[in-house]
Amino acid sequence: MAMEQSIAPRRTPSSSPELTLRAVFSGLLIGCLLCFTNLYFGLQTGWISMMSLQSALLGYLLSLIFFKSPMSPQENVVLQTTAVATGTMPLAAGFVGIIPALSLLNRERDGVDPIRVGWIAGVGWSCAVAFFGVVLASPLRKQVIIKEKLVFPSGTATAQLISVLHRIPPPTTTSVAVRSSNITQRRRYYEPLSADDVIPDQSENAGSSPELRSGLEQERNELVQAGWRSLGWSFATSGTMTLAAYFFPLLNAIPLFGTHLAQNWLWVFSPSLSYVGQGIIMGFSTTLSMNLGMIVGWGILSPVAKHSGWAPGPVSSTTDGARGWILWVALAVMMAESFISLVPVAADLFRSLRRPKSPAFTTLGQQEFGNEDEDPETPDRLVPLKWITWGAGASISIGTILVWIVFGHEGIKPWATVIGFLLGALLSLLGVRALGETDLNPVSGVGKISQLFFALIQPRNVVANIIAGGVAEAGAQQAGDLMQDIKTGHLLGASPRAQFQGQLVGSAVSIFVTVTAYSLYTRAYPIPGPSFPAPTAYVWLSLARLLRDGSLPPKCGEFMVLGGALAAVVAVLKIRATSRGVWYAKWIPSGLIEYVYNQRRRDKDDQSIRLVIVASGFVLGEGVVSIVGLLLRTLGIGAASCWGCLPHICSCT
Template sequence: MSISNPPRTSGSQRIPVPWHLKADIPQVTLRGTIAGLVIGTVVLISNFQFGLQTGWVSMMSLPSALLGFAIFKLSPFSNDFTDVENVYVQSIAVAVGTGPLAYGLIGIIPAMEHFLTSDESGLGRTLHFSTTDLIVWSLGLGFFGVFFAIPLRKQVIVKEKLPFPSGNATGILISVLHGTSLLEEEFKSDAPDVESNEPEEQNQVSLAANDANYKSNIRSLSITFVASAVYTIVSFFIPILKSLPVFGSYASEAFLWNLQPSPAYIGQGIIMGLPTVSYMLFGAILGWGVLSPLAKYQGWAPGEVDDWKTGSQGWIMWISLSIMISDSLVSFMVMAARSVSRLVGSARRAHSQYQPLLGDRGGDGDNASVATSYDTGLDPRHLVSDKASFVGIAVSSIICAISLKFIFGQLVPLYTILIAVVMALFFSILAVRALGETDLNPVSGIGKLSQLIFAVIVPSNHPSKILINLMAGGIAEAGAQQAGDLMQDLKAGHLLGASPKAQTIAQLTGTVYSIFLSSIMYKVYNSVYEIPSKMFRIPTAVIWIDCARLVTGEGLPPNAWVFSLVFGVIFGVISLLKNIIPKESKNHKYLFYLPSGVAVGIGIYNTPNFTLARFIGGLVTYIQMKKTGSSNQRVHMIILSSGLVLGEGLFSCFTMLLTSLGVKPL
């Protein structure tokens, strides 16, 4: 049965289409593809801008869904634009927009180009990638994560019903915008709550979406978008607006304490929430208010503060790295242990006489049958077969090996590429489960763990050991990132009855487009701007290269190793407590006061001006929520923040054009 035009009653109300027939509604459309690519382009530019500046990248699935609806709402096609086609649009947009992170263009590639020395490259010279090289590199990393995710869908979404909070929120928002219903069985799960850094806020987004007012949200999005765009243009001509010495000239000049009132940074703080930005502020105070002056006055870092080699900025960076690695790895290991335990338990129950086919969440046999029926109820032509998945994994892995050998040649042995891809497969499984349970994809921890493993695999005397270490981390990160992105989209689509095959097509379409656009945009940024610089600090690249040097045996600055070890242990213990103490425990409420190691590390690494603006955004959200006491306010704040982020991100292209034309600030 094909539903080309869903039946309608009088007015604009649709006759509800049963969930199991929704997949028959046309979804892979030319108009939807174009809309998704356009929205994804905006998100990609925004992610490039802020990824190179601060290392922050977002899926932007909620704004993409809202923009997709808005585009068609204002067009003659608004009457037949369905919720499942909207899922297709936002799936393409997410695949395009996350390209800078998935292909390592804000971390791995800048680390290789800007920080890898001639000796470390194994070539006797530094590395520089052409546009063709970048396209081939991205092609190699672009697909295997997608195919890794497909076989996991039935297990983690259909059987276990993992929450995937962002995908859940996106599905609910789309259902509200289109006035359609969701898969009711998904909300009858007796699964316990799971640990998350911001679970309450994510749940508020989902619950509040039902009260969202479309016209008010579009108006708010437009106003904040324009305000952010105006700031971007004005601050180009008046650079002082990017670095206000609000703490006095001495603090500004000696220790870089400034405020950058960037609307985008404020918007990012709104999205992050007060707890996360508070931890970042704590990191900024610890790093730039305590450790940086200490290192300078003790003579451990005698150079200028912003000197990476001899200054305190480079000295505290090692402490930042130690904290983030410790937190990420402890969290990752706990998640991995839980995943293995649950998979073992699920396998045992699957062979149990009394509880067949149950997921790892328990329940009775009837519930399990209901869960699986929603998958088998779909027409097989809307599902991606296991055969197609495995062929896709094999072909994409071969493409990865060929691509990387084409770029690096004899510098990188073939066995290291194959091991990295196999490791990426297992890391993707863990990443998907972690994302499904906590809404956090631990790509940073996965990348660092991969680097640690390859420090053991690759001989210490290999001339390209640093280069191989970076490459392996990039492969692991790409697989985990793409698998997680697709699974979030599949969760939203599952709630609405969208075709999994259509969503896979969306992911592949967006990936192909993003491979070329991301590579071109990377070259544009590097040709127009000085990178690295005070404006584009490429923090992720510095962390990647320094982690590679650390695990392969390079020494640290004076006394940095002592502080790194102490703070690494402290935040490792904190991470362990935050991950093993259950929500039901009476002590769980006190975990709020223990800072997140990743957030603290980012606060130490980035100069204070990046953190202060984000803290303002988080504080504004907290005050607004306290005033109204309404969860709907959270949705409204996220939409406001989306306009702030997209406005500055998109209009950065305009200031980039001015820079390339030689236009000077006032």
């Protein structure tokens, strides 16, 4: 039977509203919990998580419990988009990095007094940087998602999870039905759902037999009950351990290898299920890298620097101790890997700009399915161009004014702030492309590039250097993380306009939640301090100081060059292995662990969902109960016993 010439399918608008009150409210509720959790972990480790998978999963479970009808997949997309925009503000606004860094300034060394941002100033600063990245993400959508079809692994994984939860065809296996025959053709890699795809009615199961409806309802109830059980015990276990560690601080720093190594070398063990959950969420590649860094930094470099006299002070000191010494090596490793990861992206972008546009250059998929560069969305579902234009202009102009009001003319010149925004927009192009290909957003490299640039245009100004880097990083980080959500929406047929509006609402609410949470933490704990060392703050400040006076600790430069070169080689090997699938890919450390793990695991949807639920419970358990601990400390209720605590390590000493 002859087959008709098929064209790129156009998605029809959803029959039900997507930007609903229940979706936005649930997204804000989950996002506020994630905001506190990310701030808590960010101040401890410098790391935060998007938690998009967890947001979609929790939103689905909440909808089945508290609402009469389950959410549609598109509502779930808007929910997790709102939650991510709310939960990632601690990093976007710099409350785990540049804000603590400004409080570490020293008049003698930096030429300025410490800058401690209060609640009102924090709101002003957050308003200055909260919306620029949201506006940046929308115009990049057509290029990186529609035309280039970048994978955005986290966004794609979230779309797959939502499809499993809502019992719809997964985006990776959706087929396009050809009406003139019984033949179906597989759509190209990671294509969105369309009007031709069979999507069962989740609310009424229209056209289904009573037996099928009963079976689906029973299956859904079993999933919900199992999900809540897994979430409940993992949340309760993690929360109980957190509360016990608050009243008995020894549990936060157990001298596993003896008191001498614990007190003098900071070799302690912190049993935390939340880190287990974060490890599950981050994956083998990141967690293995962190563990290797821990062993090399604190097990090798720290003793070498101490015994060689290069870091004569206490190991915990960031000025003349091993902590500060190895920080420089870590900075070199981070910058080298970030720059290397951006090089192929920049090269591809440059080649694409120079490549002639010719109708003759069409891919096999375009020959089969027509012009796939055409946006499948109708104009009424897209973000209007005037919204983007006015939004970009308003965010830059108002943001510049707010930065000047908060930090003053001596902190950073208004024209320099504008350059920071523009530089952030330029670097976000590279960051978004790198994220779409590798699932890693090199925001640390973006911030450091900005710091290097501003060392030239505003030399010897530490405050301007840090703030300008924060402005650029905020735009790149938000644009990248929100682009993952846009990819999820594209695969599941959600309205880009509804997602954009959800992002704006989430970012606006998160301003006040983040600033309030940070204010509570600074009142209850010294930041940086034993409980919240804020390692990212030292990275920002160290580079700014280096660019100001050019001084390094003894022998640190040589190890920085060595560490940076090694990181660059590993980064090149990773890029080559990923792009070409060469034989040694699995022998790169992270690839080795993933290879062994993938040989043993069973790819079952229920097991994957259960793992995500347990990880979410571990993370949220400690994050939520940490709020209880924060309130107890604010009320003056301290530890029940400081038995076994070591000086300058436990929070009660």
